[in-house]
Amino acid sequence: MTLTHGAIDCDIHPTVPSARALLPHLEPYWREHLLRRGLERESFDISAYPSGSPLTARPDWRGANGLAATNLAAIQAQLLDPFRPSAAICNVLHGAQMMMSEDLSLALCRGINNWLIAEFLDRDPRLRASITVPIHSAELAAEEVERLAGDPRFVQILLLAMAELPLGRRQMWPLYKVAEKYRLPIGIHAGSSFRHPPSAGGWGSLYLEDYVSYAQGFAGALNSLLAEGVFQKFPDLKVVLIESGVSWLPASLWRIDKTWRGVRSEVPWLAQLPTEIVRDRVRMTLQPFDSPPDRAALARVLDQIGSDDMLLYSSDYPHWQFDGMDVLPDGLPPALLPKILFDNPRATYPRLAALNPVGETTA
Amino acid sequence: MAKHVVARTAEIPPGGRKLVTVRGREIGIFNLDGEFFALFNRCPHQGAALCSGEIVSRLESALPGDYRLSRPGEMLRCPWHCWEFDIRTGQSWCEPNSVHARTFPVTTEPLVAETVDVTIAERYVVVTL
Numbered sequence: 001m002t003l004t005h006g007a008i009d010c011d012i013h014p015t016v017p018s019a020r021a022l023l024p025h026l027e028p029y030w031r032e033h034l035l036r037r038g039l040e041r042e043s044f045d046i047s048a049y050p051s052g053s054p055l056t057a058r059p060d061w062r063g064a065n066g067l068a069a070t071n072l073a074a075i076q077a078q079l080l081d082p083f084r085p086s087a088a089i090c091n092v093l094h095g096a097q098m099m100m101s102e103d104l105s106l107a108l109c110r111g112i113n114n115w116l117i118a119e120f121l122d123r124d125p126r127l128r129a130s131i132t133v134p135i136h137s138a139e140l141a142a143e144e145v146e147r148l149a150g151d152p153r154f155v156q157i158l159l160l161a162m163a164e165l166p167l168g169r170r171q172m173w174p175l176y177k178v179a180e181k182y183r184l185p186i187g188i189h190a191g192s193s194f195r196h197p198p199s200a201g202g203w204g205s206l207y208l209e210d211y212v213s214y215a216q217g218f219a220g221a222l223n224s225l226l227a228e229g230v231f232q233k234f235p236d237l238k239v240v241l242i243e244s245g246v247s248w249l250p251a252s253l254w255r256i257d258k259t260w261r262g263v264r265s266e267v268p269w270l271a272q273l274p275t276e277i278v279r280d281r282v283r284m285t286l287q288p289f290d291s292p293p294d295r296a297a298l299a300r301v302l303d304q305i306g307s308d309d310m311l312l313y314s315s316d317y318p319h320w321q322f323d324g325m326d327v328l329p330d331g332l333p334p335a336l337l338p339k340i341l342f343d344n345p346r347a348t349y350p351r352l353a354a355l356n357p358v359g360e361t362t363a
Numbered sequence: 364m365a366k367h368v369v370a371r372t373a374e375i376p377p378g379g380r381k382l383v384t385v386r387g388r389e390i391g392i393f394n395l396d397g398e399f400f401a402l403f404n405r406c407p408h409q410g411a412a413l414c415s416g417e418i419v420s421r422l423e424s425a426l427p428g429d430y431r432l433s434r435p436g437e438m439l440r441c442p443w444h445c446w447e448f449d450i451r452t453g454q455s456w457c458e459p460n461s462v463h464a465r466t467f468p469v470t471t472e473p474l475v476a477e478t479v480d481v482t483i484a485e486r487y488v489v490v491t492l
């Protein structure tokens with residue numbers, strides 16, 4: 001299905017072409033640090049999205065260097081001009097978020113955020129971004145959020161589903177506190193920092209099994225946020241699951257609802273069915289949509305998700321989720337489209353609330 | 364609806380319970396600090412013998428890290444899947460608006476039982492069903 005113009009695209013991926021591109025955007029100390037270690041020659045590709053993997057970039061979107069979406073001209077020509085979103089949220093997937101050294105991690109994340117501002121946000125008013133943060137240090141992540149929260153073009157904070165600790169743990173709370181303070185949703189993107197195997201059973205051999213297991217990573221992250229009481233502790237916090245596959249959610253919620261009924265006394269702060277909390281506070285980007293094989297089944301999945309407010313349009317550009325202009329999964333009910341394409345993103349991201357469908361912010 | 368004498372009050376001390384059968388139905392009688400309550404011995408979830416479950420308190424918390432024990436000994440935990448029910452109202456804790464254990468009105472009444480040479484005047488537990 002093709003798209004009506006003016007949608008809010010909640011997940012696109014500018015790609016840092018090489019660490020060298022970040023050098024001008026780093027603080028002098030860290031620029032020198034990188035150069036002395038020869039790190040500017042590294043790609044910092046993350047194993048969840050290796051640049052050579054077919055999923056990572058649609059073939060017709062790859063440039064001469066084999067990478068896609070490395071510069072504004074490409075993003076404009078391939079995404080912004082043909083699909084004409086009123087806004088698109090840049091989520092940069094990069095090893096910066098998961099360096100063993102938390103300080104280096106912060107320095108590189110800062111570099112990425114500065115690069116985003118200079119190369120993209122300052123140059124096309126349709127672009128917005130998530131704040132790239134060091135995912136293994138909530139304190140440093142919060143510091144980076146504080147640095148950038150005054151810039152309204154940053155609309156979200158970017159985490160990965162699988163990190164050193166389950167995302168609900170209290171060590172993460174300083175970040176959630178600052179997210180709530182600035183009304184920035186926490187965007188949880190598919191992927192892992194690979195401190196642990198993506199499958200809880202151990203390290204797999206092949207990309208297929210890793211990638212498919214990311215859906216379980218989301219279930220784990222969500223279960224942790226629910227069980228630890230993050231949604232009660234931070235009553236205004238919103239969470240967006242980005243590139244999760246979507247259709248795993250209903251079964252996972254049935255399971256946690258069922259189990260919670262019996263062990264509620266272990267988590268007494270969960271005074272509501274977990275499903276109700278999720279419908280209220282969690283949103284999911286549309287692509288990739290792990291569609292069932294037929295339309296009737298798709299309608300059932302949407303029914304099981306049980307809320308028209310949860311899905312947010314995303315192209316997942318330049319990841320290869322669709323061909324041509326068919327960015328919307330087949331069979332989405334037409335009545336739901338205005339919500340998915342526009343109303344839900346606006347309601348999810350306070351900083352996009354004033355956006356109108358032609359992409360101008362009303363005063 | 365008729366009244367059925369099911370026990371002498373002294374048989375069920377505070378915190379205690381007694382399973383009785385009234386018109387073919389098993390009913391659990393509970394004494395909470397001198398007040399008596401009756402619940403159908405059948406869990407509304409999948410039919411377990413609810414009244415044989417453990418008597419527990421309510422563990423409450425508004426926020427992680429803030430813990431309160433309330434209503435000591437006033438909840439009944441189903442022996443099968445551990446759903447908890449308020450002994451006073453039958454209300455389930457997990458879905459208070461839609462899942463209830465069935466309750467019956469209970470009173471305690473003085474009755475006089477006479478035998479050949481002794482008169483025992485005691486209070487009795489009476490279930491209306």
Ligand code: FES
Nearest residue numbers: 406408409441444
């Ligand atoms: S039968 Fe009682 S909780 Fe399932």
